Structure formats: structure tokens, C-alpha cells
Amino acid sequence: MSIRLYVSRDAGAVSVGADEVALALEQAAARRGVAVEIVRTGSRGLYWLEPLVEVATPQGRIAFGPVTETDVPSLFAALAGNTPHLLRLGATDEIPWLKRQTRLTFARCGVIDPHSxxxxxxxxxxxxxxxxxxxxxxxxxxxxxxxxxxxxxxxxxxxxxxxxxxxxxxxxxxxxxxxxxxxxxxxxxxxxxxxxxxxxxxxxxxxxxxxxxxxxxxxxxxxxxxxxxxxxxxxxxxxxxxxxxxxxxxxxxxxxxxxxxxxxxxxxxxxxxxxxxxxxxxxxxxxxxxxxxxxxxxxxxxxxxxxxxxxxxxxxxxxxxxxxxxxxxxGRSRGTMPIQLAGNIRYGGLFETAFGVTLGELVDDIGGGTFTGRPVRAVQVGGPLG
Known part of the structure; x- marks a missing residue:
């Protein structure tokens, strides 16, 4: 049995434990005598789900997240036994937040090994x-x-x-x-x-x-x-x-x-x-x-x-x-724009879409409103100098 796993090496993912999760996956595989290949990718930009672990299957990649070190033993047992797991998100490309994007610039980000x-x-x-x-x-x-x-x-x-x-x-x-x-x-x-x-x-x-x-x-x-x-x-x-x-x-x-x-x-x-x-x-x-x-x-x-x-x-x-x-x-704005959602927002991350999306859609629909659940009072567009 051989398993190929994808774990981000992106600084945002590393800051919430991606390196520790990758190491724990290696150790869990060694204990079980399972051959494992861990590919360190960039981030797909779904930062509320980092560390995200993806598993290569004949049907495409399956995502699990957010995964912590303590989740690794049960995750590995589920992978080895092909059984359900609480952190399973399904096919990565079918995650609604990712699926509704138009990824031209970020099409490979989180997919490939950036060192290859x-x-x-x-x-x-x-x-x-x-x-x-x-x-x-x-x-x-x-x-x-x-x-x-x-x-x-x-x-x-x-x-x-x-x-x-x-x-x-x-x-x-x-x-x-x-x-x-x-x-x-x-x-x-x-x-x-x-x-x-x-x-x-x-x-x-x-x-x-x-x-x-x-x-x-x-x-x-x-x-x-x-x-x-x-x-x-x-x-x-x-x-x-x-x-x-x-x-x-x-x-x-x-x-x-x-x-x-x-x-x-x-x-x-x-x-x-x-x-x-x-x-x-x-x-x-x-x-x-x-x-x-x-x-x-x-x-x-x-x-x-x-x-x-x-x-x-x-x-x-x-x-x-x-x-x-x-x-x-x-209009005069052609192509796509990678939009960065950060701050008091439920789904913070990178969302690439064609020009024409409204601020309301970005904050309330795509971003899921505030992380705290309170009403949106103000939105800062374009950074502190916006």
C-alpha cells in the first residue's frame, strides 16, 4: 500500500501547524509500515481550513481539514481502512468556496510542488x-x-x-x-x-x-x-x-x-x-x-x-x-482579480474571480459574514491606504 499526501508549505499554513502535521503523517506511516509520499505544495487559499491535507485517489484529490497533530492517528486509520472521517471535506475541487472561483493566475497554487x-x-x-x-x-x-x-x-x-x-x-x-x-x-x-x-x-x-x-x-x-x-x-x-x-x-x-x-x-x-x-x-x-x-x-x-x-x-x-x-x-477591468479576505470574517483567504463581483457578495456571501457573528459595521477596501 502506498499513499500520496499533499500538505501546504505556505507560511500561513506553517503558522498554524502544517509542518508538525506533515511530520506526524510521516511518523504514523512509518509505525504502520505504509509507504507514504508527502508533497509540500503552496496553499489553495482556504486559510480557515489550514492545515489542509489532501489525499491522491483514482477519482482525484480528497481533502481533510483543518487537521492538527492529534487528528493524524485517526486520519491515518481512516485512510488505511478507507473509512469515513469527521474532517473529510470530499473532493477538493468540489469544495463550494473553491469551485465558484475563476482561477487563472492561481490555477496551480496548492496543486503543484513549487520546487519542481x-x-x-x-x-x-x-x-x-x-x-x-x-x-x-x-x-x-x-x-x-x-x-x-x-x-x-x-x-x-x-x-x-x-x-x-x-x-x-x-x-x-x-x-x-x-x-x-x-x-x-x-x-x-x-x-x-x-x-x-x-x-x-x-x-x-x-x-x-x-x-x-x-x-x-x-x-x-x-x-x-x-x-x-x-x-x-x-x-x-x-x-x-x-x-x-x-x-x-x-x-x-x-x-x-x-x-x-x-x-x-x-x-x-x-x-x-x-x-x-x-x-x-x-x-x-x-x-x-x-x-x-x-x-x-x-x-x-x-x-x-x-x-x-x-x-x-x-x-x-x-x-x-x-x-x-x-x-x-x-468595462475597463478585464480578466480576474485575486481578492484577499482578512480580518473579522468567517472564511478568510484568497478568492480569485472575474471583475464584477459586489462588495456585499464578497463579505456576506463568499466571506460568510463576520467571524464573531455580529453585524458588519465597516469594510476596509484596498488596505490601510484604500
């Missing part, structure tokens, strides 16, 4: 880069522009216009910078994707690099995210080893490489120009604009700066086409 490049590719990874390499710069810009993707960092600036400005700038060097300085309280989507599907961010940044003619990129992560720093560094090593970073990316004649830089946690460095100051080794202070970073950015060179979720949306757009992405959403 093979796992990433098996689940559709690097299809976007392959198509981008066949298209060329102008056609990529047309796709990104037609998709309607706007910056997911808060400003909502059209990504296609930003990239086109850098692509048309004349310079001996250009840079790609990923703003992963997620500083607002109650936010965790950037961290989740970096820990659960880091190669997605790398692929998005690589596509940006070949589009605008940049050969170097930097991911600026706040020091409070050690798990994300470790995951991104491991993914960069794997991508480099697999031929997707460095010279001749994806078998082409294009070159692009990445480096993680860790910030000291200054809130102001979430603003793009102070982030650039910090990257250059100076104190993080907001620069006067103009000049814009697209013309005069990192080290005075034309620079694309987008946040994690913006880069993470790019591979889907290139793999499936601009129309497939733009078909979601409404």
Missing part, C-alpha cells in the same frame, strides 16, 4: 513563453494590450502601454523589476503566489524581458517574507538549470536572468521609485516624476516595474490568447 520545474510544466507551465518566443516583441505587445490587463499593484495602469514605452526607449540596457514589497496589512496574494507557484512569476518576467529587450530582472521582496525569498531563489536555480533563465532561454537566442533582492521592510519601498532607490543601494525615498521609470528607471535605464500579480497574469494571456483573458471581467 517538471510539475510546473506538466500543469501547462512555460506554454506562454514558448508562444512569446515565436511571436516577437510587437505581437506580444499587441496581445498584452488587447487583453486589457491593468496593473494589479493598485494604480491600474494599462500594462501594454507601460511595456510599449520601455520597448520603444533607446538604451544600451533595460531592466525588469518585480515589486514584491507587499506591505499593506491583510494582504498575502503576492506571498501566496511566490511560495506556491514561483516559476509563474519567473515566466511572466521572462516574457516581459524578451518583449522590451531587457536581459536582467530583479525581484524585490520584503524581509518579512523569508519563505517567499527561499521559494523564489529555489525556483530561479531550477529555471536556470532547466534552460529557462540565462543564455538561450527556452532554446532560443534570447538571454534573460533574474536575481532576488531583499528589502529591509520599509513601507515606502512599496512605491516604485523608492523601491528603485533601495535597489540601487540608497535610502528608499520617493523620486520626483518625471522622468518616469519607463524612461529613466533602475540605474538610469528604461525599466518595466510591475507587481507580482501583474507578471503572474502574463503567461495565461500568452498561452491562451488575449481574448480568452479579456472575456472575463467588465
Amino acid at each position: 520545474l517538471d510539475d510546473y510544466r506538466v500543469h501547462g507551465g512555460y506554454k506562454g513563453l514558448a508562444r512569446a518566443l515565436s511571436l516577437g516583441s510587437d505581437a506580444i505587445l499587441d496581445e498584452v494590450t488587447a487583453s486589457g490587463l491593468r496593473g494589479r499593484g493598485g494604480a491600474g495602469f494599462p500594462t501594454g502601454i507601460k511595456w510599449k514605452t520601455v520597448a520603444q526607449a533607446k538604451a544600451d540596457r533595460k531592466f525588469i523589476v518585480c515589486n514584491a514589497d507587499e506591505g499593506d496589512s491583510g494582504t498575502f496574494a503576492d506571498r501566496m503566489i511566490m511560495e506556491g507557484d514561483p516559476v509563474l512569476v519567473i515566466e511572466g518576467m521572462t516574457i516581459a524581458g524578451i518583449t522590451v529587450g531587457a536581459s536582467k530582472g530583479y525581484i524585490y521582496i520584503r524581509s518579512e517574507y523569508p519563505h517567499a525569498v527561499e521559494a523564489m531563489n529555489a525556483a530561479i536555480v531550477a529555471a536556470r538549470r532547466g534552460g529557462y533563465l540565462g543564455a538561450n532561454i527556452g532554446g532560443s537566442k534570447r538571454a534573460f536572468d533574474l536575481e532576488v533582492r531583499v528589502g529591509a521592510g520599509a513601507y515606502v519601498c512599496g512605491e516604485e521609485t523608492s523601491l528603485l532607490e533601495s535597489l540601487e543601494g540608497r535610502r528608499g525615498i520617493v523620486r520626483a516624476k518625471p522622468p518616469l521609470p519607463a524612461h529613466h528607471g533602475l540605474f538610469g535605464k528604461p525599466t518595466v516595474i510591475n507587481n507580482v500579480l501583474s507578471f503572474a497574469a502574463i503567461p495565461f494571456i500568452l498561452a491562451e490568447g488575449a481574448k480568452a483573458y479579456a472575456d472575463f471581467g467588465m
